[in-house]
Amino acid sequence: MLRIERQEKIKEWIAQKKNMTIKELSKHLGVSEMTVHRDLKPLIEEGTIIKTFGGITYRGDAALDAPSPKEECVYCRKKVNESFAFRLILSENRIEAACCAHCGLLRYQQLDRDVLQAICYDFLRKTTISVPLTWFVMDASLDLGCCQPQVLTFEYKKHAEQFVKGFGGKVFSFEEILIELPKKMHLKKAHHCQE
Numbered sequence: 001m002l003r004i005e006r007q008e009k010i011k012e013w014i015a016q017k018k019n020m021t022i023k024e025l026s027k028h029l030g031v032s033e034m035t036v037h038r039d040l041k042p043l044i045e046e047g048t049i050i051k052t053f054g055g056i057t058y059r060g061d062a063a064l065d066a067p068s069p070k071e072e073c074v075y076c077r078k079k080v081n082e083s084f085a086f087r088l089i090l091s092e093n094r095i096e097a098a099c100c101a102h103c104g105l106l107r108y109q110q111l112d113r114d115v116l117q118a119i120c121y122d123f124l125r126k127t128t129i130s131v132p133l134t135w136f137v138m139d140a141s142l143d144l145g146c147c148q149p150q151v152l153t154f155e156y157k158k159h160a161e162q163f164v165k166g167f168g169g170k171v172f173s174f175e176e177i178l179i180e181l182p183k184k185m186h187l188k189k190a191h192h193c194q195e
Protein backbone atom coordinates (compact mmCIF):
# COMPACT_ATOMS: atom_id res chain seq x y z
CA MET A 1 0.00 0.00 0.00
CA LEU A 2 1.22 3.49 -0.76
CA ARG A 3 1.59 6.04 2.02
CA ILE A 4 -1.33 8.06 0.69
CA GLU A 5 -3.53 4.92 0.72
CA ARG A 6 -2.51 4.13 4.28
CA GLN A 7 -3.31 7.70 5.30
CA GLU A 8 -6.78 7.41 3.76
CA LYS A 9 -7.30 4.17 5.71
CA ILE A 10 -6.13 5.79 8.93
CA LYS A 11 -8.56 8.68 8.43
CA GLU A 12 -11.40 6.26 7.78
CA TRP A 13 -10.67 4.15 10.85
CA ILE A 14 -10.09 7.00 13.23
CA ALA A 15 -13.33 8.72 12.16
CA GLN A 16 -15.17 5.53 13.17
CA LYS A 17 -13.25 4.47 16.24
CA LYS A 18 -12.22 7.93 17.56
CA ASN A 19 -9.14 6.55 19.34
CA MET A 20 -6.45 4.18 18.12
CA THR A 21 -3.03 3.14 19.28
CA ILE A 22 0.11 3.15 17.15
CA LYS A 23 0.38 -0.59 17.75
CA GLU A 24 -3.10 -1.21 16.34
CA LEU A 25 -2.36 0.90 13.31
CA SER A 26 0.90 -0.86 12.66
CA LYS A 27 -0.84 -4.23 12.93
CA HIS A 28 -3.79 -3.29 10.69
CA LEU A 29 -1.58 -1.69 8.07
CA GLY A 30 1.12 -4.32 8.20
CA VAL A 31 3.90 -1.74 8.51
CA SER A 32 6.33 -0.83 11.28
CA GLU A 33 5.41 1.62 14.05
CA MET A 34 8.10 3.91 12.66
CA THR A 35 6.28 3.98 9.32
CA VAL A 36 2.99 4.65 11.10
CA HIS A 37 4.56 7.66 12.81
CA ARG A 38 5.73 8.98 9.44
CA ASP A 39 2.27 8.45 7.94
CA LEU A 40 0.65 10.28 10.85
CA LYS A 41 2.87 13.34 10.83
CA PRO A 42 1.07 15.23 8.02
CA LEU A 43 -2.33 14.22 9.41
CA ILE A 44 -1.38 15.69 12.78
CA GLU A 45 -0.08 18.82 11.10
CA GLU A 46 -3.26 19.34 9.09
CA GLY A 47 -5.27 18.88 12.29
CA THR A 48 -7.31 15.81 11.32
CA ILE A 49 -6.02 13.88 14.28
CA ILE A 50 -4.38 14.64 17.61
CA LYS A 51 -1.42 12.76 18.97
CA THR A 52 -1.95 11.17 22.37
CA PHE A 53 -0.01 8.81 24.61
CA GLY A 54 0.86 5.86 22.40
CA GLY A 55 -1.81 6.64 19.87
CA ILE A 56 -4.05 9.10 18.10
CA THR A 57 -7.50 10.54 18.59
CA TYR A 58 -9.99 11.90 16.08
CA ARG A 59 -10.44 15.60 15.86
CA GLY A 60 -13.28 15.77 13.36
CA ASP A 61 -15.95 16.43 15.97
CA ALA A 62 -17.31 19.88 15.33
CA ALA A 63 -17.76 20.42 19.05
CA LEU A 64 -14.00 20.54 19.48
CA ASP A 65 -13.55 23.21 16.86
CA ALA A 66 -16.57 25.44 17.01
CA PRO A 67 -17.21 26.82 20.47
CA SER A 68 -20.73 28.00 21.08
CA PRO A 69 -20.63 31.69 21.98
CA LYS A 70 -22.37 31.04 25.28
CA GLU A 71 -19.98 28.35 26.36
CA GLU A 72 -19.08 28.81 29.99
CA CYS A 73 -16.39 27.29 32.12
CA VAL A 74 -17.50 24.07 33.77
CA TYR A 75 -15.45 24.95 36.86
CA CYS A 76 -15.82 28.69 37.49
CA ARG A 77 -18.67 29.61 35.09
CA LYS A 78 -16.63 32.34 33.44
CA LYS A 79 -17.15 32.75 29.69
CA VAL A 80 -14.72 30.58 27.75
CA ASN A 81 -12.16 32.50 25.71
CA GLU A 82 -11.36 30.19 22.82
CA SER A 83 -7.62 30.86 22.79
CA PHE A 84 -7.17 29.59 26.35
CA ALA A 85 -9.91 26.96 26.24
CA PHE A 86 -9.24 23.58 27.77
CA ARG A 87 -11.55 20.74 26.84
CA LEU A 88 -12.28 17.45 28.54
CA ILE A 89 -13.71 14.65 26.48
CA LEU A 90 -15.75 12.25 28.57
CA SER A 91 -17.57 9.02 27.83
CA GLU A 92 -20.73 9.08 25.69
CA ASN A 93 -19.34 11.95 23.63
CA ARG A 94 -19.76 14.47 26.40
CA ILE A 95 -17.41 17.41 26.19
CA GLU A 96 -16.72 19.94 28.91
CA ALA A 97 -14.96 23.25 28.43
CA ALA A 98 -12.92 25.19 30.94
CA CYS A 99 -11.91 28.85 30.59
CA CYS A 100 -8.21 28.11 31.00
CA ALA A 101 -5.75 25.42 32.03
CA HIS A 102 -6.18 26.39 35.68
CA CYS A 103 -9.85 25.37 35.71
CA GLY A 104 -9.30 22.56 33.24
CA LEU A 105 -6.70 20.87 35.42
CA LEU A 106 -8.80 21.21 38.56
CA ARG A 107 -11.78 19.74 36.75
CA TYR A 108 -9.57 16.99 35.37
CA GLN A 109 -8.67 16.03 38.91
CA GLN A 110 -12.29 16.12 40.03
CA LEU A 111 -13.36 13.74 37.29
CA ASP A 112 -10.29 11.59 37.61
CA ARG A 113 -10.69 8.47 35.46
CA ASP A 114 -13.82 9.63 33.64
CA VAL A 115 -11.70 11.77 31.33
CA LEU A 116 -10.97 9.95 28.09
CA GLN A 117 -9.06 12.76 26.52
CA ALA A 118 -8.19 16.35 27.26
CA ILE A 119 -6.95 19.01 24.87
CA CYS A 120 -5.79 22.59 25.08
CA TYR A 121 -3.97 25.10 22.89
CA ASP A 122 -0.31 25.99 22.69
CA PHE A 123 -0.04 29.48 24.15
CA LEU A 124 2.22 30.76 21.39
CA ARG A 125 1.35 28.77 18.30
CA LYS A 126 -2.33 28.07 19.01
CA THR A 127 -1.92 24.48 17.90
CA THR A 128 -4.01 21.84 19.64
CA ILE A 129 -2.18 19.73 22.21
CA SER A 130 -3.12 16.65 24.10
CA VAL A 131 -3.03 17.65 27.77
CA PRO A 132 -0.84 14.79 29.11
CA LEU A 133 1.84 15.86 26.60
CA THR A 134 1.58 19.56 27.45
CA TRP A 135 4.20 21.66 29.29
CA PHE A 136 2.74 24.07 31.82
CA VAL A 137 4.08 27.40 33.06
CA MET A 138 2.99 28.82 36.38
CA ASP A 139 3.96 32.13 38.05
CA ALA A 140 4.81 33.99 34.85
CA SER A 141 4.66 37.77 35.15
CA LEU A 142 2.37 38.06 32.11
CA ASP A 143 -1.17 38.26 33.46
CA LEU A 144 -3.91 37.17 31.06
CA GLY A 145 -6.69 38.07 33.45
CA CYS A 146 -8.23 34.62 33.76
CA CYS A 147 -7.90 32.42 36.83
CA GLN A 148 -5.14 32.60 39.46
CA PRO A 149 -2.72 30.92 39.91
CA GLN A 150 -2.46 31.26 36.17
CA VAL A 151 -1.35 28.26 34.14
CA LEU A 152 -0.10 28.63 30.56
CA THR A 153 0.21 25.71 28.14
CA PHE A 154 2.95 24.88 25.66
CA GLU A 155 3.45 22.07 23.19
CA TYR A 156 7.25 22.09 23.45
CA LYS A 157 9.31 22.20 26.60
CA LYS A 158 11.83 24.37 24.77
CA HIS A 159 9.21 27.05 24.08
CA ALA A 160 8.01 26.94 27.69
CA GLU A 161 11.58 27.38 28.89
CA GLN A 162 12.22 30.27 26.53
CA PHE A 163 8.99 31.90 27.63
CA VAL A 164 10.06 31.58 31.27
CA LYS A 165 13.34 33.33 30.44
CA GLY A 166 11.39 36.40 29.36
CA PHE A 167 8.33 36.35 31.58
CA GLY A 168 9.46 34.39 34.60
CA GLY A 169 7.68 31.48 36.20
CA LYS A 170 8.40 27.80 36.24
CA VAL A 171 7.91 24.93 33.80
CA PHE A 172 6.01 21.79 34.84
CA SER A 173 5.12 18.51 33.18
CA PHE A 174 1.54 17.24 33.34
CA GLU A 175 2.27 14.98 36.32
CA GLU A 176 4.02 17.83 38.13
CA ILE A 177 1.34 20.45 37.54
CA LEU A 178 -1.35 18.14 38.90
CA ILE A 179 0.54 18.20 42.18
CA GLU A 180 1.83 21.79 42.11
CA LEU A 181 -1.39 23.60 41.20
CA PRO A 182 -3.51 22.33 44.13
CA LYS A 183 -0.51 22.85 46.43
CA LYS A 184 -0.25 26.46 45.33
CA MET A 185 -3.97 27.04 45.71
CA HIS A 186 -3.78 25.62 49.16
CA LEU A 187 -1.03 28.07 50.09
CA LYS A 188 -3.09 30.97 48.79
CA LYS A 189 -6.08 29.84 50.80
CA ALA A 190 -4.09 29.15 53.94
CA HIS A 191 -5.20 32.29 55.73
CA HIS A 192 -8.87 31.75 55.00
CA CYS A 193 -10.19 29.43 57.64
CA GLN A 194 -11.38 26.54 55.56
CA GLU A 195 -12.17 25.16 52.12
Ligand SMILES: [Zn+2]
Nearest residue numbers: 073076099103
Ligand atom coordinates in the same frame (compact mmCIF):
# COMPACT_ATOMS: atom_id res chain seq x y z
ZN1 LIG B 1 -12.84 28.66 34.75
Ligand SMILES: [Zn+2]
Nearest residue numbers: 099100146147
Ligand atom coordinates in the same frame (compact mmCIF):
# COMPACT_ATOMS: atom_id res chain seq x y z
ZN1 LIG C 1 -9.79 30.66 33.82
